[in-house]
Each structure stands twice: as structure tokens, then as C-alpha cells.
Amino acid sequence: MARKIYMTNLKGGTGVTTCCVGLGFALAELGERTLVVDGDSISGGALQTGGCANMQVYTLADYEKGACRAKQTLVAHPKISNLSFMPSLGLEDATAAERAVEEVDGLFDYILLDKTARATSDCAIIVTEPYVPSIKSADCCKAILSDGGIKDIGLIVNKLNGGQILSGEVMTAQEIASVLRLPLKAVIPEDLSLPVGKWKKSTMRAFRVAADMTTGKREGICNVLKSYFGLNGFIKRKVRERL
Numbered sequence: 001m002a003r004k005i006y007m008t009n010l011k012g013g014t015g016v017t018t019c020c021v022g023l024g025f026a027l028a029e030l031g032e033r034t035l036v037v038d039g040d041s042i043s044g045g046a047l048q049t050g051g052c053a054n055m056q057v058y059t060l061a062d063y064e065k066g067a068c069r070a071k072q073t074l075v076a077h078p079k080i081s082n083l084s085f086m087p088s089l090g091l092e093d094a095t096a097a098e099r100a101v102e103e104v105d106g107l108f109d110y111i112l113l114d115k116t117a118r119a120t121s122d123c124a125i126i127v128t129e130p131y132v133p134s135i136k137s138a139d140c141c142k143a144i145l146s147d148g149g150i151k152d153i154g155l156i157v158n159k160l161n162g163g164q165i166l167s168g169e170v171m172t173a174q175e176i177a178s179v180l181r182l183p184l185k186a187v188i189p190e191d192l193s194l195p196v197g198k199w200k201k202s203t204m205r206a207f208r209v210a211a212d213m214t215t216g217k218r219e220g221i222c223n224v225l226k227s228y229f230g231l232n233g234f235i236k237r238k239v240r241e242r243l
Contacts, residue, residue, distance in 0.1 A: 005113065005125055006115075006118045007114060007115070007127060011137035014127050015127055025204070027109075027110050033082050034109065035110070038089075039088060041090060042089075046085060052077060056089065060086065060091040071103070073086050088116060126154070128156070128180075130160050135180065155177050158188045186207075206222035209222050210222075
């Protein structure tokens with residue numbers, strides 16, 4: 001059986017889909033058979049982010065209508081072995097996603113659920129930005145998940161900038177986790193190249209650390225402060241302030 005992780009936040013823009021795909025990349029690189037279930041039934045956000053846009057033959061909408069089996073909806077990543085996507089483009093009934101996940105369960109080691117098929121999940125990860133609206137939303141999300149029967153809930157702090165921490169604009173990831181009373185699973189640094197479809201090496205390193213944490217190979221989180229010390233760090237902070 002695959003370990004199924006439901007990734008979410010009530011607030012949009014926190015980077016749930018990006019973190020879902022990034023963690024999927026890293027798990028696949030570790031040799032884990034990984035599936036990302038795309039919860040975006042309108043534009044296929046995970047497919048777009050993962051570099052698999054327009055590669056689908058069938059989607060969960062076809063599965064919902066009985067036109068294909070769940071396995072036939074899978075889209076294998078063209079460059080990363082062990083990584084597949086399950087598109088939900090056109091899907092109307094979310095319970096079809098749950099049935100499809102159960103049908104392909106035995107084919108994977110990890111199934112990452114991008115805001116979909118929550119009922120199938122073993123655990124959940126809330127993705128938050130380091131800003132007050134996102135943190136408050138994460139707290140509400142935690143309550144909803146707990147009331148829904150999910151007790152194993154972790155936290156990813158996304159878009160964290162070391163310069164903003166040093167200037168006192170935002171809390172550290174550890175402080176945010178303490179406020180929310182959630183175990184910290186990963187810290188992903190701010191990456192301003194992501195909106196244009198690029199991934200910095202530092203971002204991918206952070207997801208590899210997160211994958212190690214997820215699989216239990218080793219514990220640790222990305223240090224976003226390291227590159228902001230010294231003269232170069234001071235210059236980076238000043239440049240960031242002007243962006």
C-alpha cells in the first residue's frame with residue numbers, strides 16, 4: 001500500500017501545488033514510486049507545474065464516466081522515472097478521485113494528493129507562507145482536518161526568505177510551527193523564478209531534504225538564513241527589499 005499524503009491549505013497562493021510537485025520530484029529521485037494526484041479540475045495546475053501539460057490521454061473525468069480504468073489516466077513524467085501524475089481535468093464528482101486512488105494504490109510507494117481525495121489519505125501536510133493571513137488559514141485548516149479524523153498533520157513553511165527573518169518581518173519556520181502546534185516537515189525558500197516556470201537549485205535541494213524527512217532517511221530542514229549573512233547576504237537583503 002502506498003503512503004497517501006493530503007496536501008492543502010484553505011488560502012490560495014500558498015504554494016500547495018508547487019510543494020506537492022516539488023516533493024514528488026524529490027521522492028521519485030530517491031527511487032520511490034510516486035504519484036501526484038492533480039486536484040485542479042479546471043486548468044491542471046500540477047500537470048503544468050510538473051512539466052506534463054497536455055500529455056494526458058484520459059483524465060479522471062473519463063474515469064468518472066466509465067470510459068477508462070484509473071490506471072489509464074496516469075501520465076508518466078517524460079524525464080523523471082518513478083513519477084506519474086493523475087489529471088482531474090473536467091472532473092465533477094470528487095468521489096471518483098477517491099475511487100481512482102484506491103484502484104492504483106498498489107502501484108506506488110507514495111501518493112501526494114493535491115487538495116483532493118482527502119478521504120483516502122493516511123496523513124496531511126498543511127502548506128503555509130510565513131505571513132499572518134496564511135498562518136491563520138493554516139490554523140483553521142488544522143481544525144478542519146482534525147475534526148475530519150486526520151490526526152497525523154505536519155507543516156511545510158513555503159516561500160521563506162532569510163533576509164525577512166533577519167529584518168524581523170516574518171517569524172522563523174520553527175516559530176510558525178510552534179504557534180500552530182504542528183511538527184515542521186519542511187522549509188522551502190522563497191524562489192522568485194517559480195512563477196516563470198523555473199526551479200532554482202536551492203529550491204530543489206530543499207525538496208530533497210523534505211523527501212529525506214518524509215521517507216525517514218534522515219531528519220533536517222533547509223537553512224534559509226545561511227546565505228544572508230556577511231557582505232553578500234547584506235547585498236541580497238537590500239536587493240530583496242527593492243523587489
